[in-house]
Amino acid sequence: xxxxxxxxxxxxxxxxxxxxxxxxxxxxxxxxxxxxxxxxxxxxxxxxxxxxxxxxxxxxxxxxxxxxxxxxxxxxxxxxxxxxxxxxxxxxxxxxxxxxxxxxxxxxxxxxxxxxxxxxxxxxxxxxxxxxxxxxxxxxxxxxxxxxxx
Numbered sequence: 001x002x003x004x005x006x007x008x009x010x011x012x013x014x015x016x017x018x019x020x021x022x023x024x025x026x027x028x029x030x031x032x033x034x035x036x037x038x039x040x041x042x043x044x045x046x047x048x049x050x051x052x053x054x055x056x057x058x059x060x061x062x063x064x065x066x067x068x069x070x071x072x073x074x075x076x077x078x079x080x081x082x083x084x085x086x087x088x089x090x091x092x093x094x095x096x097x098x099x100x101x102x103x104x105x106x107x108x109x110x111x112x113x114x115x116x117x118x119x120x121x122x123x124x125x126x127x128x129x130x131x132x133x134x135x136x137x138x139x140x141x142x143x144x145x146x147x148x149x150x
Contacts, residue, residue, distance in 0.1 A: 038133035
């Protein structure tokens with residue numbers, strides 16, 4: 001809610017300063033393009049980490065907050081000890097996703113500080129193409145928006 005209110009205030013200030021709606025929309029699309037491009041770089045970074053990681057098996061042990069983390073993370077018992085998942089634990093359907101009695105396939109980071117579980121791998125593998133597609137759509141809209149800017 002605060003985000004929407006802040007966005008409305010920014011748009012009102014830009015309108016008061018004399019910017020047109022077309023310029024504001026173009027600026028908004030530029031911001032979306034930059035955000036998706038930076039998200040794409042995030043996913044490229046983690047795809048590289050995923051490719052360089054080692055296969056392992058482990059069992060889910062608990063959901064807890066890492067020492068230096070802000071969000072709860074799933075912990076898995078592996079041959080290198082108990083390691084956290086790289087991404088925060090899911091809030092929805094937590095009891096169906098994380099089953100303690102089941103052995104799961106994991107990928108361990110080469111430094112051995114965290115693991116990639118199935119949800120993390122799916123997020124990384126689908127996140128990059130989705131970010132690339134959204135960024136491409138935004139870039140393809142530029143030629144249609146440039147003629148309306150004075």
